[in-house]
Amino acid sequence: MLINFFLTLRKYKVPVTLRELMDLLEALRLRIVYANIDDFYLLSRTCLVKDEKNYDKFDRAFSAYFKGLEDLHGMLESLIPDEWLRREFEKTLTPEELEKIKSLGGLEKLIEAFQKAREEEEARQAKEAKEGKEGKEGQEGDDPEQKGKKGAGGLGQGKKKKAKKVWDERQYKNLDDSVELGTRNIKIALRRLRKFARTGKEEELDMKGTIRATADNGGMLDIRMQPERKNTVKVLCFFDIGGSMDAHVKICEELFSATRTEFKHLESFYFHNFIYESVWKDNRRRMNERLPTFEILNKYAHDYKVVFVGDATMAPYEITHAGGSVEHWNEEPGAVWMSRFTHLYDKIVWINPTPQETWEYSNSVAMTRELVNGKMYPLTIRGLEESMSALTK
Amino acid sequence: MIFDSTATYISTDELSMAVDAAVKLERPLLVKGEPGTGKTLLAEEIANSLGMELIQWHIKSTTKAQQGLYEYDAVTRLRDSQLGDERVKDIRNYIKKGKLWQAFESDKRVVLLIDEIDKADIEFPNDLLQELDRMEFFVYETAETIKAKQRPVVVITSNNEKELPDAFLRRCFFHYINFPDRETMQAIVDVHYPEIKKELVKEAMDIFFDVRKVPGLKKKPSTSELIDWLKLLMADDIPDEILTNRDPSKAIPPLYGALVKNEQDVHLLERLAFMNRRNSRG
Numbered sequence: 001m002l003i004n005f006f007l008t009l010r011k012y013k014v015p016v017t018l019r020e021l022m023d024l025l026e027a028l029r030l031r032i033v034y035a036n037i038d039d040f041y042l043l044s045r046t047c048l049v050k051d052e053k054n055y056d057k058f059d060r061a062f063s064a065y066f067k068g069l070e071d072l073h074g075m076l077e078s079l080i081p082d083e084w085l086r087r088e089f090e091k092t093l094t095p096e097e098l099e100k101i102k103s104l105g106g107l108e109k110l111i112e113a114f115q116k117a118r119e120e121e122e123a124r125q126a127k128e129a130k131e132g133k134e135g136k137e138g139q140e141g142d143d144p145e146q147k148g149k150k151g152a153g154g155l156g157q158g159k160k161k162k163a164k165k166v167w168d169e170r171q172y173k174n175l176d177d178s179v180e181l182g183t184r185n186i187k188i189a190l191r192r193l194r195k196f197a198r199t200g201k202e203e204e205l206d207m208k209g210t211i212r213a214t215a216d217n218g219g220m221l222d223i224r225m226q227p228e229r230k231n232t233v234k235v236l237c238f239f240d241i242g243g244s245m246d247a248h249v250k251i252c253e254e255l256f257s258a259t260r261t262e263f264k265h266l267e268s269f270y271f272h273n274f275i276y277e278s279v280w281k282d283n284r285r286r287m288n289e290r291l292p293t294f295e296i297l298n299k300y301a302h303d304y305k306v307v308f309v310g311d312a313t314m315a316p317y318e319i320t321h322a323g324g325s326v327e328h329w330n331e332e333p334g335a336v337w338m339s340r341f342t343h344l345y346d347k348i349v350w351i352n353p354t355p356q357e358t359w360e361y362s363n364s365v366a367m368t369r370e371l372v373n374g375k376m377y378p379l380t381i382r383g384l385e386e387s388m389s390a391l392t393k
Numbered sequence: 394m395i396f397d398s399t400a401t402y403i404s405t406d407e408l409s410m411a412v413d414a415a416v417k418l419e420r421p422l423l424v425k426g427e428p429g430t431g432k433t434l435l436a437e438e439i440a441n442s443l444g445m446e447l448i449q450w451h452i453k454s455t456t457k458a459q460q461g462l463y464e465y466d467a468v469t470r471l472r473d474s475q476l477g478d479e480r481v482k483d484i485r486n487y488i489k490k491g492k493l494w495q496a497f498e499s500d501k502r503v504v505l506l507i508d509e510i511d512k513a514d515i516e517f518p519n520d521l522l523q524e525l526d527r528m529e530f531f532v533y534e535t536a537e538t539i540k541a542k543q544r545p546v547v548v549i550t551s552n553n554e555k556e557l558p559d560a561f562l563r564r565c566f567f568h569y570i571n572f573p574d575r576e577t578m579q580a581i582v583d584v585h586y587p588e589i590k591k592e593l594v595k596e597a598m599d600i601f602f603d604v605r606k607v608p609g610l611k612k613k614p615s616t617s618e619l620i621d622w623l624k625l626l627m628a629d630d631i632p633d634e635i636l637t638n639r640d641p642s643k644a645i646p647p648l649y650g651a652l653v654k655n656e657q658d659v660h661l662l663e664r665l666a667f668m669n670r671r672n673s674r675g
Binding site for chain 1: 427428429430431468471472475572573575578579581582585586589590593597600614618619621622625626628629
């Protein structure tokens with residue numbers, strides 16, 4: 001039971017395993033929900049989804065599965081042959097009613113007329129819907145009339161008009177981690193980065209401190225701990241600034257500055273389009289106060305982790321040629337500078353705010369990606385997460 | 394084959410083969426697979442099947458290989474010595490035996506489960522190489538060598554969070570537990586929840602026709618609610634082509650068959666379909 005449902009969820013990449021299916025079956029066995037699809041939606045979501053980033057995928061899978069089930073409805077109806085139904089129906093009628101039907105030409109005729117009237121009704125509704133889309137003018141006047149007609153004929157609505165279901169509302173679309181970062185999910189992104197920072201701290205016995213404290217304590221043991229030395233996180237950030245990057249940089253900056261308190265050492269710099277022989281710290285002073293890249297390479301040791309943020313979108317010659325930079329004459333090509341970085345620092349990632357699907361269509365993006373050994377990640381929650389784990393591995 | 398599906402665990406042929414080989418050749422068995430595929434459960438089932446005791450060592454991120462062997466509690470000994478406790482004289486009092494030690498000194502052969510080995514430090518598997526190979530280790534504090542009386546059956550599970558070192562991999566047999574295919578899944582569900590579908594379907598029909606009440610249910614489900622519910626319960630029995638095929642007449646025999654298979658009382662079903670039709674036209 002529910003195996004197809006389970007497989008549909010996996011098709012939509014909701015990470016469910018047998019454990020969760022068993023939990024759901026147990027819940028059904030305990031009759032936690034009963035004969036109510038909305039409740040079943042909530043129950044199955046509780047049992048099967050363990051992270052809000054999967055809520056949207058779950059909604060889509062659920063919707064797809066139940067659309068398939070809706071088609072069953074017609075089949076259930078046609079399960080019973082018409083003949084049988086009519087006989088049953090007749091059994092429920094009183095003698096007077098039977099007489100009346102005979103006078104109207106028999107049950108057959110009645111049903112035919114009923115069908116025909118219903119078909120006409122449906123056709124008219126369809127036509128109205130079409131007209132309604134094209135022009136609203138005649139609509140208002142007609143409506144009450146239509147409603148009246150429906151009431152009098154006693155015809156039911158052939159089409160079922162369901163209220164929009166919870167899972168079709170897609171209210172969790174934003175939490176899907178493959179969607180681009182925006183102010184709303186910046187909090188979630190922050191949480192992921194903070195995890196990165198805290199992987200740096202661990203406790204170990206501080207021998208010297210313990211001995212001193214014990215001695216001061218008159219010989220009674222007094223244990224002191226200290227954070228493990230080797231794991232504090234140090235980060236260098238380089239932001240591409242100017243032109244197309246401005247909109248993206250703000251978000252990234254907010255992100256990193258919010259985590260500034262978490263990182264032991266965080267230094268950030270700006271560059272334009274690609275990395276050359278100098279960078280700057282204050283964008284207003286970019287013409288006057290520049291820092292030579294060599295200084296940075298010398299000052300910050302190889303155990304710093306380096307993050308580049310940029311769209312890597314430029315003419316290819318800006319990377320490969322001396323003098324390729326659009327702002328100034330650079331003695332050495334950008335690619336040479338980047339190789340200096342990759343030689344010195346073990347952990348480098350490049351975060352790209354443009355959508356990942358477009359990367360292969362841009363030469364410069366492909367080149368940049370290769371220069372950082374494939375470690376280019378999109379500016380989404382998942383991309384951030386992956387880049388952070390690439391930095392910590 | 395010494396290990397096979399049991400009443401509570403469905404094992405594929407490949408898995409049974411891997412376990413067989415590992416047990417007979419006395420090599421550790423490394424098991425990987427997606428979470429939820431039954432890796433940890435496997436060790437329990439192997440222990441049950443072979444009638445052996447199961448020793449479980451659940452690895453954490455702070456676990457060190459030494460902890461599996463033994464721990465020397467120096468701090469307590471220091472404190473005791475300040476208090477003048479007699480126990481201080483014998484260092485053996487402060488050696489706490491780890492899981493491997495327990496497994497080695499057992500008189501009968503045991504199953505040792507090292508669970509989630511990839512959680513620990515990257516060097517952790519390498520630190521256990523000699524112990525796993527020769528099944529012995531040296532205790533510095535007491536200058537004795539602990540050797541396994543019987544080689545335990547070692548089952549190691551990994552979630553694939555880290556790459557395991559080659560030297561370690563070479564010493565183990567490896568098996569990847571695939572995500573179960575549909576038949577296996579159905580078999581697993583049947584093992585744990587036999588007859589659940591039949592029960593729920595019959596109950597739904599009974600409640601609807603007021604043959605009985607479900608405790609705690611405030612109102613009877615409506616016809617359309619009940620139809621939706623039945624569809625959900627029985628969707629698996631209806632082949633996909635039928636579901637997507639728009640021609641209802643083709644659907645009748647299999648649907649009817651599916652419904653009848655799950656509900657002995659055909660009359661109840663027909664009544665339901667009739668009421669449904671009546672309601673949607675009313």
